[in-house]
Structure formats: C-alpha cells, structure tokens
Amino acid sequence: MADQKLSLTLSSSPHLRSSDTVANAMQDVLLALCPVTIVSIIFFKLHAVFLILVCLAAAALTELIFRKAMNKPSSLHDGSALVTGLLVALCFGPATAWWTAALCTFIAVGVAKELMGGLGWNRFNPALFGRVSVIMLIPIFTYLSSIFVRLRPALGAIDMVTQATPLALLKQGAGLPSLANLFVAFPGGALGETSALALILGGAYLLYKQHITWEIPGAMIIAVFVVALLFGQNPLYHVLSGGVLIGAFFMATDWVTSPITPQGKLIFGAAIGVLLVIFRVGLGPTEGTAFSILIMNAFVPYIDRMTKRPKFGEVAVGQSAVTAGQPVSKTS
Amino acid sequence: MTVKTFSRGVFLPHYKEFSENKSITAIPLPKEVVIPLHQHTGAPCRAVVKPGDEVKAGQRIGESDAFVTAFIHASVDGKVKAVEPRPYFTGTNVESVVIEVDAKQGETAWQERDVSKLNIDQIKDAIKNAGIVGMGGAAFPTHVKLSPPTAIDAFIVNACECEPFLTCDHRMMVEMTDALIAGARLIQKVVSAPRVIFGVETNKPDAIQALNAKIAGETGFQVVPLDVKYPQGSEKQLIKAVCDREVPPGKLPFDVGVVVQNVATCIAVYDACRYDKPLIERVLTVTGDAAARPQNILARIGTPISHIIEHCGGFKGEAGKVIMGGPMTGWAQTRLDIPIVKGTSGILLFSQAMVAETQHMACVRCGKCVDHCPMFLYPNYIGTYAETGRFDLAAEWGAMDCFECGVCVYVCPSNRPIVQFVREAKRQIAAARAAKN
Numbered sequence: 001m002a003d004q005k006l007s008l009t010l011s012s013s014p015h016l017r018s019s020d021t022v023a024n025a026m027q028d029v030l031l032a033l034c035p036v037t038i039v040s041i042i043f044f045k046l047h048a049v050f051l052i053l054v055c056l057a058a059a060a061l062t063e064l065i066f067r068k069a070m071n072k073p074s075s076l077h078d079g080s081a082l083v084t085g086l087l088v089a090l091c092f093g094p095a096t097a098w099w100t101a102a103l104c105t106f107i108a109v110g111v112a113k114e115l116m117g118g119l120g121w122n123r124f125n126p127a128l129f130g131r132v133s134v135i136m137l138i139p140i141f142t143y144l145s146s147i148f149v150r151l152r153p154a155l156g157a158i159d160m161v162t163q164a165t166p167l168a169l170l171k172q173g174a175g176l177p178s179l180a181n182l183f184v185a186f187p188g189g190a191l192g193e194t195s196a197l198a199l200i201l202g203g204a205y206l207l208y209k210q211h212i213t214w215e216i217p218g219a220m221i222i223a224v225f226v227v228a229l230l231f232g233q234n235p236l237y238h239v240l241s242g243g244v245l246i247g248a249f250f251m252a253t254d255w256v257t258s259p260i261t262p263q264g265k266l267i268f269g270a271a272i273g274v275l276l277v278i279f280r281v282g283l284g285p286t287e288g289t290a291f292s293i294l295i296m297n298a299f300v301p302y303i304d305r306m307t308k309r310p311k312f313g314e315v316a317v318g319q320s321a322v323t324a325g326q327p328v329s330k331t332s
Numbered sequence: 333m334t335v336k337t338f339s340r341g342v343f344l345p346h347y348k349e350f351s352e353n354k355s356i357t358a359i360p361l362p363k364e365v366v367i368p369l370h371q372h373t374g375a376p377c378r379a380v381v382k383p384g385d386e387v388k389a390g391q392r393i394g395e396s397d398a399f400v401t402a403f404i405h406a407s408v409d410g411k412v413k414a415v416e417p418r419p420y421f422t423g424t425n426v427e428s429v430v431i432e433v434d435a436k437q438g439e440t441a442w443q444e445r446d447v448s449k450l451n452i453d454q455i456k457d458a459i460k461n462a463g464i465v466g467m468g469g470a471a472f473p474t475h476v477k478l479s480p481p482t483a484i485d486a487f488i489v490n491a492c493e494c495e496p497f498l499t500c501d502h503r504m505m506v507e508m509t510d511a512l513i514a515g516a517r518l519i520q521k522v523v524s525a526p527r528v529i530f531g532v533e534t535n536k537p538d539a540i541q542a543l544n545a546k547i548a549g550e551t552g553f554q555v556v557p558l559d560v561k562y563p564q565g566s567e568k569q570l571i572k573a574v575c576d577r578e579v580p581p582g583k584l585p586f587d588v589g590v591v592v593q594n595v596a597t598c599i600a601v602y603d604a605c606r607y608d609k610p611l612i613e614r615v616l617t618v619t620g621d622a623a624a625r626p627q628n629i630l631a632r633i634g635t636p637i638s639h640i641i642e643h644c645g646g647f648k649g650e651a652g653k654v655i656m657g658g659p660m661t662g663w664a665q666t667r668l669d670i671p672i673v674k675g676t677s678g679i680l681l682f683s684q685a686m687v688a689e690t691q692h693m694a695c696v697r698c699g700k701c702v703d704h705c706p707m708f709l710y711p712n713y714i715g716t717y718a719e720t721g722r723f724d725l726a727a728e729w730g731a732m733d734c735f736e737c738g739v740c741v742y743v744c745p746s747n748r749p750i751v752q753f754v755r756e757a758k759r760q761i762a763a764a765r766a767a768k769n
Contacts (some may be wrong), residue, residue: 006651006654006668007651007652008651008652008653008654008664008665008666009652009653009664009687009690010664010665010666011653011664011688011690011749012664012749012751012752012755013657013659013660013661013662013663013664013736013738013741013751014659014660014661014737014738014739014741014742014751015653015655015659015660015662015664015680015682015686015687015688016344016345016496016659016660016688016738016742017688017689017741017742017747018342018742018743020700020743020744020745021745021747022693022696022745022746024745025698025745075693078693117694118694119693119694119696120693120694120695120696120697120746121694211698255696255697255698255699256696256697257697258697260697260699260702260710260712261699261702304713308710309708310708311581311707311708311709311730311733312568312572312578312581312706312707312708312733313568313578313579313580313581313583314580314581314708315578
C-alpha cells in the first residue's frame with residue numbers, strides 16, 4: 001500500500017454536492033425566456049433577431065473585457081451575462097437603434113454587475129439598470145444617434161399593429177386590443193411584452209424547476225390588480241400589458257437582488273406592484289416596472305433584516321414536557 | 333406506520349447499497365496500533381505507561397482527573413514502543429501511545445456479570461472506567477452525558493444513521509439487537525427515563541423489524557420510524573422529530589428532559605457492564621465507490637487506516653479522496669497512517685469522479701441554504717460575512733449556532749465552502765469574546 005502513489009484531495013466537509021449549479025439555473029432561465037423570444041421574432045422578424053444578437057454579443061464582450069481588465073477569471077460559462085443581454089433586448093421595442101441597445105447592455109453588464117464586484121455583489125438588477133440608463137443618460141444617447149445614424153441596417157418596415165403600447169392606448173382612451181389578444185400575443189411595446197401566455201409559460205417552468213418561488217410574482221401581480229382597481233382602471237389590462245409579467249417572473253425574482261425569506265419576498269413583490277401602478281397612473285406609461293423594481297432592490301438588505309426568522313429553538317416548543325427538563329432538586 | 337421528521341434539511345442519495353447487507357467481520361490485528369490520548373471532547377489524558385512497558389488488551393494506559401474526559405485503554409496485547417505526538421485525523425498531532433502488537437495475543441477472559449444487579453452508580457462507574465464516548469462521531473464522554481442535572485422523561489436511542497454510505501449502526505441493530513436493548517435498558521435505569529425510544533430511518537426496515545420483535549414485552553420501549561432525511565441523526569433534529577421539543581440555542585438535550593445516545597454507544601455500555609470490557613474496538617463501515625470490497629468491520633482502536641483499507645482489498649481504480657467519518661461531516665485525509673479512534677464510524681474511499689469541485693463563486697443569494705438549514709440560520713450571510721472578515725455580523729446571523737451539518741454546502745449552486753467559513757468565524761468570534769473578557 002505504501003508504495004502506491006496516491007493523489008488525495010484535502011477539503012473541508014461536506015464531501016457531497018447536489019447537481020445544482022449557477023450555470024444550470026441560468027440555462028433554465030434562458031430556456032424559460034425562449035417562448036416570449038420566439039413570439040417577438042414571429043412579430044418583428046429580423047428586427048428582433050438583430051436586436052437580440054446585438055445585446056447577447058455586447059453582454060458577452062463586456063463581461064470578457066471587464067474581467068480581463070480586473071484580472072479576474074472569465075465567468076462567461078455561468079451564463080449570467082447572456083441572461084442579462086437577452087433581458088435587456090427584451091426590454092426594448094423593435095425600433096430601438098442597435099447602438100442604444102449595445103450601450104445599455106454594456107452599462108448593464110459592465111457597470112451594474114462587474115464594477116459592483118461581479119455576479120452576487122450587485123445590488124440592482126443589471127438588465128433593468130441598463131434599460132433605464134437610456135432614460136437617465138438621454139443626452140448621451142441623442143449624441144450617439146447623431147453619429148451612428150448612418151450605420152443603421154435596412155431591415156425593412158416594422159410589422160406592427162401600432163407603435164403605441166397598450167398602456168399608452170389605455171391612457172389616450174384609444175381603441176384597445178381585446179383582453180384575449182393581449183393574453184395570447186399582441187405586438188405592442190417591447191419584445192418581452194408581446195405575449196402574456198409565453199411569459200406565464202416561462203414563469204411556470206422556473207417555478208417547476210424551483211429556481212423561483214411564487215411569493216414575488218404572486219404578491220406583485222395581486223398588488224397590481226388591486227391597486228389598479230382602486231384607481232378605477234381595468235386591472236386585467238394592467239396585469240397583462242407592459243412589463244408586469246416579465247418583471248414579475250424574470251426581473252423581480254432575480255436571486256441576487258431580491259429578499260431571501262418568504263415574508264420578505266411577499267413584501268418586496270407587493271411593494272413593487274403598488275409602486276408600479278402609481279408610476280403608470282401618475283407619471284406616464286413607460287418604465288414603471290423597471291423603476292419600481294430598481295427602487296425596491298435598494299431595500300432588499302433592510303427587508304432581509306426586518307424579516308429575519310427566529311433560530312431553531314428560539315420560539316418555545318414542546319410545553320407538554322411539564323416536569324421534564326426541570327432541575328432534579330425542584331421535582332424530587 | 334407513521335413516519336416522523338423535522339423541518340427543513342435535505343434528501344440525500346443513500347449510497348448504502350455498497351455495504352448494508354454485509355455482516356460484521358473482525359479484521360486481523362495490525363503490527364502496530366497508535367492510540368491517541370485525546371480522542372474525546374474534554375480534557376486530554378496523560379499516559380500512565382512508558383516505552384518498554386508490556387501492556388494487555390483492556391489495560392488502562394491514559395487517564396485524567398478531570399470530570400469531562402474519557403480513559404484510554406490498550407486495544408491489544410503488546411509492548412509500548414513510544415509515547416509521542418502522532419498525526420490525528422483532524423490534521424493536527426496528538427500525544428499518542430504507540431504499541432507494537434504481540435504476535436501471540438492472550439485470551440482475555442472478560443468477567444461476566446449479572447447486569448440487572450448493578451445499581452446506578454455501579455453502571456456509571458463501569459461506563460466511566462470503560463472510557464466510553466459517543467460513538468456517532470462527536471465523542472462526548474458518555475458518563476458525563478448520563479449525569480443530567482434535570483429530570484429526564486425520554487431516552488432516545490439515535491439509530492438514524494443519516495449520513496449516506498455508513499451502515500455500521502444498521503448492521504449492529506440487526507446483528508446485536510439483544511446487546512443494544514440491554515444497553516438501552518441500563519442507560520434508561522441510569523437516567524430514570526420512563527420511556528425509551530429508538531429513532532430509526534425507514535431505509536432500515538430490517539432493523540425496525542428486529543427491534544420491534546425484541547421490544548414486544550418491554551414497557552416504555554418504542555420504535556419510531558423516521559423519514560430518510562439529513563441531518564435526522566443530529567440530536568436537536570432527532571428530539572424535534574421524536575418528541576416535538578426544540579432544544580433552545582446554547583442549551584442541551586437534558587434542558588428539555590431528553591438524553592440521546594447512539595446505537596454503538598448503547599452496545600459499548602452493555603459490554604462495559606456485562607463484561608467489564610473497556611471500549612477497545614468498534615464496528616465501522618469501509619465503503620465508497622473506490623472501495624474494492626466494501627464491508628462492515630470490527631477493528632481495534634488505534635488500527636491505522638492503511639491496514640484496514642488493505643484488508644478490505646484496497647482501492648478500486650484511482651483514489652480521489654479518503655474520508656474518516658461520513659461524507660457530510662467526515663474529515664478528508666492525505667495520509668494513511670492515521671489511526672481509527674472511538675468516534676470513527678467509517679472510512680470512505682472516493683474515486684476521482686466523486687471528488688467535489690473545490691472552486692467556488694460569490695453567493696448569488698438563491699436562498700437554497702436558508703430554505704434547507706435545519707437550524708433556521710442564514711448560511712448565505714454567515715458565509716459571506718466570514719469570507720470578508722466581518723465576524724461580528726457572521727455571529728449576528730447565527731454562526732455560533734451552526735453545527736456544521738453541511739446541508740448548505742450540499743445545496744449551494746455557487747459551491748461555497750460555507751462550513752469552512754463557519755469554522756473560521758467560530759474561531760474568530762470565540763477569540764474576540766475571550767479578548768473582551
């Protein structure tokens with residue numbers, strides 16, 4: 001035995017691992033986003049394909065560059081950059097210029113994730129942070145457009161029923177698509193808002209795979225419904241249109257930027273729902289979901305602390321043991 | 333059949349099929365045994381023999397005046413070769429008595445006694461003199477555990493064997509049922525418990541059947557089938573499942589009127605009382621996907637693991653990891669001259685394919701560890717704060733209440749070595765508290 005050469009691994013217990021990995025989870029998220037991606041491609045053809053490819057490529061490149069610059073090992077294999085890239089693309093409408101989408105993706109992956117320390121250390125949802133940067137940095141994007149305008153590929157006319165989103169129509173009191181249309185598929189707004197059904201399918205898959213739990217999407221959707229009712233608006237239009245469903249299933253449930261406990265998740269989801277309808281009614285029809293999720297992201301550490309559960313044994317259990325456990329001197 | 337359990341925890345693959353049907357066999361003696369003088373919780377023993385001394389199996393070779401300690405005995409007939417620090421399974425060196433084993437072993441004639449005539453003090457003395465410790469792995473001196481300052485209404489025999497791979501307790505329940513029940517009766521008498529409950533996981537139906545058949549006439553004896561969930565064999569989780577009582581943080585089982593002992597310990601107690609036989613040998617499982625002949629063996633304390641592995645046919649294919657104990661809480665070894673001790677329940681031989689990835693990522697806050705933690709802690713925060721040196725915050729999120737079961741690491745998609753972080757946090761927090769006082 002002694003002459004047998006052994007190379008034994010020394011590591012701390014436990015010595016078994018489940019098959020769960022971050023990469024597997026990200027693959028499942030990408031898979032869950034497939035239905036809505038396909039619907040958007042059916043509606044917007046090359047416009048959608050091009051936008052999605054630009055964002056995926058920008059996400060991967062940004063991560064490579066930032067990790068290289070910061071002397072960190074590549075993390076492309078975990079798939080989180082691709083998820084962020086796809087989510088950014090799905091947040092945009094088909095007419096979005098590629099340079100706008102690329103810069104937003106760069107900000108999402110580079111600034112909101114990698115500069116914060118990489119996956120796990122970011123406090124804000126990277127995709128949404130990237131998406132709203134287009135609003136916060138309007139002058140830069142306007143300037144960019146003036147430079148890049150000639151580099152816009154000719155992909156043909158966009159085949160849309162209308163450029164206006166259902167929410168804008170709702171606000172203008174214009175002719176609305178039927179609820180059934182809205183539920184199955186309706187080409188208004190962003191790529192990721194084209195089909196409630198596709199999003200629900202994806203969400204159901206994530207729930208089934210236990211990557212997400214029902215609390216955040218459940219609380220958020222119910223809150224949107226109830227608050228819309230209170231404002232005297234049709235709650236179903238609010239739930240089925242715009243970013244509510246993609247936000248509820250894919251953005252607010254982001255592991256890194258959402259609370260840990262079930263109670264925390266309920267509070268977080270409900271608060272997002274309330275803010276969202278207030279933004280929509282008060283401020284205008286766009287980006288209510290993005291801003292309400294980002295605002296609540298900031299509260300996550302406080303929500304976790306607020307909803308901290310008692311440890312095992314901290315709450316008295318087993319009062320049936322009346323004499324047991326009492327000092328012997330007292331009972332005898 | 334009502335099956336009980338505790339909340340949270342995790343369902344692990346069992347891996348018991350390698351050895352669960354293999355009867356216990358005694359292995360031949362090695363040429364040399366190494367017996368550490370500190371293989372229990374509490375004060376270390378000092379050697380009472382010196383190099384050159386002839387010793388007999390069962391002779392006391394280490395003792396201490398402390399209350400929380402366990403005497404050490406020679407496990408073989410032989411000659412003391414050295415008393416010196418030797419490598420121990422935790423990676424440190426421990427003062428040990430090295431005995432050259434005599435080729436001719438004398439027949440040790442153990443005195444048989446009628447255990448029913450022993451009073452409580454005699455039983456306790458027998459246990460103390462036999463150097464018995466908890467044999468499930470914690471190695472806490474048994475005579476201390478059997479001196480609770482409170483009234484006890486239930487004595488639970490920990491027969492879960494919830495760690496994957498291990499089958500030694502299972503085999504003992506099937507093959508040594510009478511000794512187990514007799515040992516349990518002795519402990520019941522010591523702690524004056526009206527009830528004796530065997531908590532057995534349902535993946536050992538033959539053990540449940542054997543116990544049920546033998547306790548038929550006993551009053552107060554009961555077998556409670558438990559779900560096969562890890563860490564069911566942890567004391568606090570076992571008490572919760574069986575009695576629905578929660579031991580508060582920082583408290584012990586006797587605070588809720590319960591005493592827990594594992595299967596092997598009960599049998600050792602019986603041997604000590606019946607034959608006045610010290611704890612010089614134990615049953616352990618040699619198994620794993622790289623074990624040529626997985627089996628359950630009876631080996632003397634101090635036997636080097638190299639001798640045991642050799643006896644069991646060595647490695648099958650290329651070895652990747654050798655673990656002393658179970659796969660969830662055991663210790664990886666890099667050398668094979670390490671001796672087995674009273675708390676060694678198994679030796680696992682893993683192939684390279686079974687070796688877990690050691691690279692880890694940052695916490696992605698998926699919450700799986702929080703969902704599964706049987707102590708209701710926040711392993712995510714404890715791990716991240718310990719990793720970044722914020723030990724005060726690690727303590728705030730429950731580092732000191734962790735018993736290192738490893739569930740969090742098992743489920744972690746980022747493969748974070750949270751147990752390792754917790755151990756470091758505990759050291760630092762204890763040091764900080766000591767400095768404050």
